Amino acid sequence: MTAAFINGTKIAEDIKIEVARQVKDLSRRGVQPGLAVVLVGDDAASSAYVNLKAKTCEQLGIYSRKLTIPSTVTTEELLWEVRKLNDDDKIDGILVQLPLPKPVSKHTILEGVDPQKDVDGFHSHNLGSLLLGHETLVACTPLGVMELLYRTGVEIEGANAVVLGRSDDVGKPQAALLMHANATVTICHSKTRNLPKVTRQADILVAAIGKVAMVTQDFVKPGAVVIDVGTNKVADRADVQRLFGDDEVRWKDFEKRGYVWAGDVDQRAVKEVASMLTPVPGGVGPMTIAMLMKNTVKAARIRRGL
Ligand code: GUN
Numbered sequence: 524m525t526a527a528f529i530n531g532t533k534i535a536e537d538i539k540i541e542v543a544r545q546v547k548d549l550s551r552r553g554v555q556p557g558l559a560v561v562l563v564g565d566d567a568a569s570s571a572y573v574n575l576k577a578k579t580c581e582q583l584g585i586y587s588r589k590l591t592i593p594s595t596v597t598t599e600e601l602l603w604e605v606r607k608l609n610d611d612d613k614i615d616g617i618l619v620q621l622p623l624p625k626p627v628s629k630h631t632i633l634e635g636v637d638p639q640k641d642v643d644g645f646h647s648h649n650l651g652s653l654l655l656g657h658e659t660l661v662a663c664t665p666l667g668v669m670e671l672l673y674r675t676g677v678e679i680e681g682a683n684a685v686v687l688g689r690s691d692d693v694g695k696p697q698a699a700l701l702m703h704a705n706a707t708v709t710i711c712h713s714k715t716r717n718l719p720k721v722t723r724q725a726d727i728l729v730a731a732i733g734k735v736a737m738v739t740q741d742f743v744k745p746g747a748v749v750i751d752v753g754t755n756k757v758a759d760r761a762d763v764q765r766l767f768g769d770d771e772v773r774w775k776d777f778e779k780r781g782y783v784w785a786g787d788v789d790q791r792a793v794k795e796v797a798s799m800l801t802p803v804p805g806g807v808g809p810m811t812i813a814m815l816m817k818n819t820v821k822a823a824r825i826r827r828g829l
Pocket of ligand 1: 618619620621622643663664811
């Protein structure tokens with residue numbers, strides 16, 4: 524079997540068109556949703572993500588504001604900035620780009636965001652509400668994975684879904700969403716015994732463990748749907764060769780930037796057994812941004828009682 528690739532870029536474009544329509548509807552009622560993105564420090568990848576988020580807002584008619592804050596900021600100073608955004612009526616959504624510099628308390632900052640403006644869905648109030656099955660703001664990446672499954676017609680109800688990784692921003696909310704969609708859910712991680720045996724139970728396997736090409740052929744049941752959430756930088760020439768062989772596009776990227784992106788799935792091997800597979804890049808990544816836009820509109824509606 525050779526897997527069909529799920530085109531996340533195309534599905535994300537469809538969602539952005541829907542969101543742009545919703546933004547237009549809101550503007551007729553005098554409302555423009557607004558998103559604030561907070562970038563601490565000058566990490567190149569984070570900066571590129573934040574710029575892409577702001578640009579996407581612009582394309583869809585969403586107001587956006589970018590705050591760039593020096594990496595020397597203290598937790599108290601950053602919390603002060605977040606609170607100002609909490610009180611700012613033009614802002615419906617607040618996203619603090621992660622990772623934050625080590626000395627800053629991530630927990631304090633994420634808990635400082637008004638839960639109603641928490642378009643990342645990282646606040647304990649929102650994660651708790653998700654677990655209880657209440658309508659709430661949910662983390663963009665797991666939400667994007669669900670949307671990919673729905674829009675490609677994958678049957679979730681009754682399926683065995685295995686989530687590889689237990690992070691607060693992906694693994695945990697992903698498991699909750701799949702459970703609410705009536706899948707039988709297993710969460711596994713780096714300490715799980717006989718990991719391939721567990722993941723081989725999956726009809727739907729979501730790989731979100733942050734380890735390049737960890738999911739090899741023996742992790743995957745023939746015919747499974749495999750969602751690759753990983754975005755790992757590969758900067759070693761030998762690793763690029765091992766993972767991608769003579770793939771011209773990858774090598775061109777490598778020569779241009781000095782690294783390529785690779786998922787948590789060994790794509791060349793797994794595509795021979797899976798029925799569907801998300802590519803990296805072009806799978807889950809574009810969905811995360813589309814869902815951020817959707818969450819911003821949702822936050823605007825909720826906050827304004829619409
Ligand atoms: N860094 C990488 N992905 C994300 C994300 O989805 N949200 C935030 N806040 N930071 C990130």
